[in-house]
Amino acid sequence: MKRISIIEVKELTKVFDNNIRAVDGISFTVKKGEILGFLGPNGAGKTTTLNMLATLLRPTSGTASINGYDILKEPDGVRRSIGYVFQDPTLDLELTGRENLDFHGRIYGLERDVRQQRIREMLDTVNLADRADDFVNTYSGGMKRRLEIARGLLHYPKVLFLDEPTLGLDPQTRRAIWEQIQRLNQEESVTIILTTHYTEEADYLCDRIQIIDFGKIVALDTPNKLKARLEGDIVSLTFKTPQHARQIQQMLENKEWIRRIDKVANGNHYVSIHPNIQKIQRSRRDERADGMASNMSYVQASGAEKFSKDMLGADNKNVQHESKRLNLLVDNGGSRVPEIVKLIHGTEIILESVEIHKPTLDDVFLTVTGRNIRQEQGSFMDTVRRHRIIRHARGQRGKR
Ligand SMILES: Nc1ncnc2c1ncn2[C@@H]1O[C@H](COP(=O)(O)OP(=O)(O)OP(=O)(O)O)[C@@H](O)[C@H]1O
Ligand SMILES: [Mg+2]
Incomplete structure (x- = not known):
């Protein structure tokens, strides 16, 4: 059965004020339920692409749609459809894990009962239930990353962006996170774009991999075909x-x-x-x-x-x-x-x-x-x- 696309990107380009062409006319589609990897070195344009898709950064030219919403004309629809785990850590360290999730749920307007139920569900899914009421500044790097993934999925997004989900983590923690990402992709039926510069990560997790270099897509295929x-x-x-x-x-x-x-x-x-x-x-x-x-x-x-x-x-x-x-x-x-x-x-x-x-x-x-x-x-x-x-x-x- 042919799966329908949930993300369509056309000629997306970003030139920064310093004349750096960070993203250079990229086009691709992502099918519903797919895990698409952006594999590229430091400075390739991965985060800039995600930021444009997430409506945080205005493209210089080109456009894209997510879940049927145009990133330029319908940014609210896009924002409701996506969860974003940023490359830089963004948790509030002075709050507990549960409080971090609760805060996010309130921003997205989830009703109290639904919110509390969903928080319990997500804490279980990422194996943090027993640490939920500890302050985040007592968590390991891997635990924080898992909490950020739970937060990204709290409001039932159709699409999840994971920007370097395992950067700096040790191999054992990294593998545990890969398994969770795979499970979430199946259980939550969420489409995932993840960026990474770890080839093993892209190989293990992704249905298709897009190699990005100097802002251009230089290859796009399944890991085996590549x-x-x-x-x-x-x-x-x-x-x-x-x-x-x-x-x-x-x-x-x-x-x-x-x-x-x-x-x-x-x-x-x-x-x-x-x-x-x-x-x-x-x-x-x-x-x-x-x-x-x-x-x-x-x-x-x-x-x-x-x-x-x-x-x-x-x-x-x-x-x-x-x-x-x-x-x-x-x-x-x-x-x-x-x-x-x-x-x-x-x-x-x-x-x-x-x-x-x-x-x-x-x-x-x-x-x-x-x-x-x-x-x-x-x-x-x-x-x-x-x-x-x-x-x-x-x-x-x-x-x-
Ligand atoms: N706000 C900005 N102003 C000017 N240049 C920028 C800005 N943000 C990013 N760049 C430049 O655009 C290029 C692409 O950056 P980007 O962060 O998208 O790369 P990346 O692939 O995510 O790299 P990394 O692996 O380090 O996260 C880099 O050369 C970067 O210096
Ligand atoms: Mg980046």
Whole structure:
């Protein structure tokens, strides 16, 4: 049976005053009951898209409808139809879990009896019933996130937006939240858009994944179909120096048994040299550089540059390091290793490690964007904000 769409987005665009084109003409539809993932790195435009859909931010152009309501002409209808779990924590820490939910229920005009019943129901669903009357400042990061999800669903929305639902949480807590999201999607028949930069999260949870990069959708498909784009094995080679990687790359470029060669990030820093995407990547990055420069000068003026280095563990003036690692997409990866070793034999090139794996969504991201998803691409202030959320979530881990 063909499911009907509950969200329709047409050419949605947001250009901020600083000329940053955060969202660049995106169009897509979401079917009723679907979980759609927005997978993209720091600064890709995920939150900006959700904010426009939630009527919190006016698009520069384009439009969208949710549950039949137009985001520009019928914002009240849209707001009644959605629940939003924001990327930044928004709970009142000085209230109990139950009081936070009660406050939200009153804003949405839920009658007392209905409200109290629904609060009990949602506290049970997210396993917080026994902590409901404790102050939220005694909750762990995972508990707070679960309470925010319960709050997002309190007023029976048809659509739920989850902006980075597990950012900064430990793997065990993250998995518990994934299971709850899945259950809520089924039990509450709620359509979900979630944003994430964790490929495992998108793979586990989403019916379809939209890869978003520099404000554009660069791929949209089911997790399996995305992975099937890369048939074969990934042979990942790490060399002693970037120069060695460059030399071997030249030697491998004409081998017909290699379907792709990608250079891969060292930590957060990354340079791609995909011939087919290099040009567009460069021009869009230049656009971003302007925005970044203005943010950096603000930070330097406030004397926070050292803080930035400590926090990011890197010198921000030198964001691009050349990579020592190459990924080859080939058939029967294991059988190609001796050939690669033979090529290197007798040269000065030192191969430090070889790893073979089946393509993952990380590899898909790399091939469609030319970059590693873990690379920071947002402005300096975006990165600081993100690290603050992670610290906040981790700081509370001890509290169960
Ligand atoms: N109010 C604003 N004014 C100017 N630029 C902004 C504003 N909000 C976001 N941006 C810029 O727009 C781009 C997209 O930001 P957005 O927050 O949508 O990214 P994101 O994909 O949600 O990133 P993250 O993973 O860090 O949450 C970034 O370059 C960001 O710096
Ligand atoms: Mg965001």
